[in-house]
Amino acid sequence: GMGGFGKTTLARKLYNHSSIRECFNCKAWVSVSQEWNTAHLLSEILRQVGGLKETTTTKLNDGSSVPELVAELREILEKKSYLVVLDDVWGSKALKEMRPVLLCGNVSGGGKIIITSRNEEIADFQNLQSNLYSYEPKPLNEDESWMLFNKISLSHRTNYNKDKFENLGREMLRKCYGLPLAIVP
Known part of the structure; x- marks a missing residue:
């Protein structure tokens, strides 16, 4: 992949x-x-x-x-x-x-x-060999990307405008194309 x-x-x-x-x-x-x-x-x-x-x-x-x-x-x-x-x-x-x-x-x-x-x-x-298998990772969907971003970036924050931040965050995540290593700092 x-x-x-x-x-x-x-x-x-x-x-x-x-x-x-x-x-x-x-x-x-x-x-x-x-x-x-x-x-x-x-x-x-x-x-x-x-x-x-x-x-x-x-x-x-x-x-x-x-x-x-x-x-x-x-x-x-x-x-x-x-x-x-x-x-x-x-x-x-x-x-x-x-x-x-x-x-x-x-x-x-x-x-x-x-x-x-x-x-x-x-x-x-x-x-x-008959016991070799292939696994191809798939990109994260929009919600999975948002959950990963939240877990990494927002889990320790309490005082922020959630609606404004979510709109900005989701817009930014669309540019990451579901690639986990583009989302995680």
Whole structure:
């Protein structure tokens, strides 16, 4: 979905939620963005799941191949329940290169992967595995926008002209197009 929907914010809330933490032996969060390096992303996932060995670091500095890093990652993840977040994936090329991460480990038995992206093509990758699902956030309607704005901006105020403020606030919110991150300061 478009920028401003709060995809990363939602993924971060899930990632950090205490009940989610209890479900997984290990977690990793990597930002893929426009400029990515597959070997560095894989090594960062390895580091976060507790599998980055000194030999891996040496291999990486020596120009280690992606298949070696995938093999190490597979060895670690197939024994664990895990949550991996690939945040801000810009294009299908990045996802194709990260495909080994999507297909390695214990995905059917406790491993979960969250992918956030602005690119709608990325949702087509859900056919990589039968247990990958796509969720596209929708913009808030006018009343939902107003409720969010009230909760954030007005909850602590008592002395203001509600009618005047509501007219001005709703006019301003129309320019936010229902994007939560445009509404929340």
